[in-house]
Amino acid sequence: MEKRQHDGPDLAALPNRLPWNQLDEPSTRGLLNASYLATLNRHDHIDAELGIVRVGVLAIERALSDGRRVLADLFHEGDLIDLSQSKRVREGQLVALKPSEFLVLDGVRSEISTVGNASIAQVIMLQLRHHLARSRDHAADLVSKTPLEKAASVLFEFQRWPDTNDDDRQRNMVKIPIQRVDIADYIGVKPETLSRIVRQLEGEFLVKVVEQDRILLADIPSLRRIANGGRPRCSTKKA
Amino acid sequence: MEKRQHDGPDLAALPNRLPWNQLDEPSTRGLLNASYLATLNRHDHIDAELGIVRVGVLAIERALSDGRRVLADLFHEGDLIDLSQSKRVREGQLVALKPSEFLVLDGVRSEISTVGNASIAQVIMLQLRHHLARSRDHAADLVSKTPLEKAASVLFEFQRWPDTNDDDRQRNMVKIPIQRVDIADYIGVKPETLSRIVRQLEGEFLVKVVEQDRILLADIPSLRRIANGGRPRCSTKKA
DNA sequence: CGACTTCTTGAGGAACGTCAACCGCAGTGG
DNA sequence: CCACTGCGGTTGACGTTCCTCAAGAAGTCG
Numbered sequence: 001m002e003k004r005q006h007d008g009p010d011l012a013a014l015p016n017r018l019p020w021n022q023l024d025e026p027s028t029r030g031l032l033n034a035s036y037l038a039t040l041n042r043h044d045h046i047d048a049e050l051g052i053v054r055v056g057v058l059a060i061e062r063a064l065s066d067g068r069r070v071l072a073d074l075f076h077e078g079d080l081i082d083l084s085q086s087k088r089v090r091e092g093q094l095v096a097l098k099p100s101e102f103l104v105l106d107g108v109r110s111e112i113s114t115v116g117n118a119s120i121a122q123v124i125m126l127q128l129r130h131h132l133a134r135s136r137d138h139a140a141d142l143v144s145k146t147p148l149e150k151a152a153s154v155l156f157e158f159q160r161w162p163d164t165n166d167d168d169r170q171r172n173m174v175k176i177p178i179q180r181v182d183i184a185d186y187i188g189v190k191p192e193t194l195s196r197i198v199r200q201l202e203g204e205f206l207v208k209v210v211e212q213d214r215i216l217l218a219d220i221p222s223l224r225r226i227a228n229g230g231r232p233r234c235s236t237k238k239a
Numbered sequence: 240m241e242k243r244q245h246d247g248p249d250l251a252a253l254p255n256r257l258p259w260n261q262l263d264e265p266s267t268r269g270l271l272n273a274s275y276l277a278t279l280n281r282h283d284h285i286d287a288e289l290g291i292v293r294v295g296v297l298a299i300e301r302a303l304s305d306g307r308r309v310l311a312d313l314f315h316e317g318d319l320i321d322l323s324q325s326k327r328v329r330e331g332q333l334v335a336l337k338p339s340e341f342l343v344l345d346g347v348r349s350e351i352s353t354v355g356n357a358s359i360a361q362v363i364m365l366q367l368r369h370h371l372a373r374s375r376d377h378a379a380d381l382v383s384k385t386p387l388e389k390a391a392s393v394l395f396e397f398q399r400w401p402d403t404n405d406d407d408r409q410r411n412m413v414k415i416p417i418q419r420v421d422i423a424d425y426i427g428v429k430p431e432t433l434s435r436i437v438r439q440l441e442g443e444f445l446v447k448v449v450e451q452d453r454i455l456l457a458d459i460p461s462l463r464r465i466a467n468g469g470r471p472r473c474s475t476k477k478a
Numbered sequence: 479c480g481a482c483t484t485c486t487t488g489a490g491g492a493a494c495g496t497c498a499a500c501c502g503c504a505g506t507g508g
Numbered sequence: 509c510c511a512c513t514g515c516g517g518t519t520g521a522c523g524t525t526c527c528t529c530a531a532g533a534a535g536t537c538g
Binding site for chain 1: 516517518519526527528
């Protein structure tokens with residue numbers, strides 16, 4: 001892992017997307033002054049409490065004592081990551097799932113609490129609420145859905161990621177930003193099961209795997225229905 | 240559901256606990272002025288974006304299309320509930336799990352965004368971060384743990400709730416604040432399975448069910464080990 | 479006492495995790 | 509050029525687990 005200290009204002013250092021490109025210049029400089037950029041490869045861990053994903057994908061990774069691996073949350077380009085209230089031991093570590101750049105903001109924690117910079121505080125508050133909603137959504141996905149339903153759900157989640165470009169999005173093509181094994185650890189199934197699920201979806205002509213990391217949603221209404229709980233376990237009772 | 244409008248400052252209306260009793264009087268009055276108190280019974284829904292639990296237990300409830308019920312998050316006395324960024328949770332509702340009082344703050348949303356009241360914004364930000372960490376924790380619990388591990392984990396979660404009084408906490412007694420069926424919907428198992436799990440834990444002398452809603456943690460180290468992933472599925476390979 | 483709710487117990491089967499082997503591909507080195 | 513290796517992903521066989529369904533206990537209220 002390579003650290004690069006910012007010694008001056010470098011406006012290009014914030015992701016060029018909402019909400020970061022809406023900040024006024026003083027706020028931007030305030031953020032960047034006490035920050036540094038970390039360049040990460042897959043499986044690199046980074047010890048930070050606060051930061052912004054510039055490129056790539058990060059995740060909160062937890063290892064259970066028997067070796068099972070869990071991805072509690074995923075972060076894409078532009079996401080603010082805030083682990084400040086997370087007891088380190090229980091929460092796990094921040095890990096890169098692919099080559100990434102992470103802007104560490106640990107130094108500006110104080111700057112945010114002070115009322116001086118209201119626009120920054122507002123942006124951060126918005127991100128917090130957004131991620132809270134997403135995390136609850138994810139929890140709801142995990143609670144009682146079948147692997148098939150979880151898989152359909154995560155497809156729609158990836159569709160909303162910035163990795164899917166607009167052209168593809170219009171064609172209902174979804175860019176899969178992470179590896180199968182990571183998806184599996186994120187939705188709580190084994191890679192083998194996930195593989196079988198994808199084949200099943202293909203067999204029912206609901207999706208089409210164009211490339212390894214690009215999937216066409218062929219029948220969105222049916223997929224939506226499945227993602228929303230339309231494929232419970234089979235009852236033993238004959239219908 | 241009964242609504243009561245506050246027509247004047249009523250300092251007793253905020254929960255008498257951290258962080259609410261730390262607010263200065265102007266902030267408190269600012270919160271209360273545009274708020275109203277909702278009195279709820281079990282299964283009562285309430286349509287609100289922002290509020291504080293005064294007494295009781297609320298939850299974010301989502302119903303899957305086939306009738307499965309999911310509790311995505313639990314809230315106890317003193318918790319701030321913020322659903323402002325929840326789009327998909329639109330299908331999820333706030334529901335009371337027992338007779339409760341909920342202080343609805345929808346009216347003060349604007350007051351918080353404005354920088355005028357920094358202390359309120361700070362308190363809310365802290366609550367957001369706290370709940371975000373909890374929600375990720377819960378997600379990690381749900382991803383790949385066995386029902387036994389989930390049950391052990393949720394016991395420790397309830398131990399941290401204010402419902403467990405200090406006397407009991409010292410004796411490793413945990414107050415179970417909600418019904419079995421709600422716990423089951425929260426950790427994603429069937430009530431039948433949960434019942435069997437509890438009996439199993441009792442059989443191994445790890446817990447003792449003193450009353451229906453009070454459980455003694457008899458062997459905390461072992462329970463901690465289980466909650467942290469010490470009871471994976473059995474391998475088919477002979478040890 | 480019945481009517482209701484909540485929780486428990488029991489039996490049976492589908493599902494998903496476990497393990498093992500295989501495939502395709504990329505990089506490496508002889 | 510081909511063997512070798514490593515990695516990510518897939519396929520297949522098998523067995524435990526936990527869901528499903530149904531019925532019984534236990535507690536509460538009229």
